[in-house]
Amino acid sequence: MKNYDLLIIGGGPAGITLTKNIKNKRDIGIMRPEDHSMIYCAMPYVIEDLLPYEKTLKTDSIVTDTGADLIRDLAVDINFENKTVKTAKGDQYDYNELIIATGADPILPPIAGTELDGVMTFKSEDDLKKILDTVNSGVENVSVVGAGAIGIELAQALNEKGIKTNLIDMMPTVLPNMLDPEIAEAAEKELKELGINLYLDQRVVELKGDSALEAVMLDNEEEIASELVVFAVGMKPNVDFLKDSDLEIAADGILVNDKMETNIEDVYAAGDCVQFESGITDEVISGKLATNAVAMGRVLAANLLDGNRSYKGFYNGAATKVGKFYVGGTGLTEKLAAEKYEIVTAQSEFKTAFPIMPFAKDVKLKLIVNKADRRVLGGQIISGEPVTDKVDKITMTVQYGLNVDQLLDFNYSAQPYQSFYPAHNLLVKAAEEAVKKLDS
Secondary structure, rough: EEEEEEEEEOOOOHHHHHHHHHHOOOOEEEEEOOOOOOHHHHHHHOOOOOOOHHHHOOOOOHOOOOOEEEEEEOOOEOOOOOEEEEOOOOOEEEEEEEEEOOOOOOOOOOOOOOOOOOOOOOHHHHHHHHHHHHOOOOOOOOEOOOHHHHHHHHHHHHOOOOOOOEEEOOOOOOOOOOOHHHHHHHHHHHHHHHOOOOEOOOEEEEOOOOOOOOOEOOOOOOOOEEOOEEEEOOOOOOOHHHOOOOOOOOOOEOOOOOOOOOOOOOOEOOOOOOEEOOEEEEEEEOOOHHHHHHHHHHHHHHHHHOOOOOOOOOOOOEEEEEEOOOEEEEOOOHHHHHHOOOOOEEEEEEEOOOOOOOOOEEEEEEEEEEOOOOOEEEEEEEEEOHHHHHHHHHHHHHHHOOOHHHHOOOOOOOOOOOOOOOOHHHHHHHHHHHHHHHHO
């Protein structure tokens, strides 16, 4: 048994961020059951042979070089009154302050057949190994359920390996939490051109087979031959081992305030195991992204070192790649914004470089604007070149409450290889279009 000044349960983005920011200023133990911390978002690229498997594994030194002890074990019980943690190996650790950063696990839907061989989710190192083994065994038909970023990236990877790949989603468009239909349209067309079979606005109701998966049944009674089905339909907080404790836990995770404090003194939580609110509407929304976990970890680390920072909420800026297109979104989609605000939308469309340059590609941006105060509530972008920098600019606009009138004064740079002509800027042009609508 060892006593730690600060004990962190969980070795994902939140836990690693905490150890790196606190370093040797506190006596830290960080506990994780997995053999390795993974770069989860790189896993699809291993499947399509863009990266070697080893590149997705973070080295233990990312923790140990900070001066923290790495404990390879699973927390199974916490006594908050006595400040002790018991593990699967039968050990016990004492703490002065505890951080719960146990992350979230992928969801399997409550349908018949999920126990069959060939049914899985996609998050862990074991999941990656299983898919690689299946791909190498000569599987011919695969279905991916969930057309969010993870599902789309995985479907493209499997398709790239020459496997007949089906992508299924209950929503009528791909990336429904990121893109509005008119922005998603080009991405859908690209997926079809890549050879991926799209089944949108359809729900999986049953998985068929004797001991191993043979087919996926849709709600329209269509059967899709599949020897492997991977569900990427959402995440649930990994907090089941705490459900009988005094810790306050809601549907989407542990309840914390903007300091990452729980209802129990000296106990904090951060990352995907936490429930939190939108930074725009102050309503509870899902925000299970590594970037959110890192931001929470930074806030908590500062406060544990006598700082006074607050976490402002989820904006959920995100991006992915669909064939030749790069897409991203942040804040509220048009559909979500219209449920709470009276809005206008505006678009701009230019080139990624001076149009005279032979490699210039199309880029389109959309803004969602609140009529009442003219603030930007969200935005989306699709381009022939990477978009994360532009998504981040829109996130800053949303996060700091800028309105479209202020964006008209935005000072921007221009260069033939990297931007449209100096005469205009993608964000400023969309703001101009929004102002025209608002003032008409």
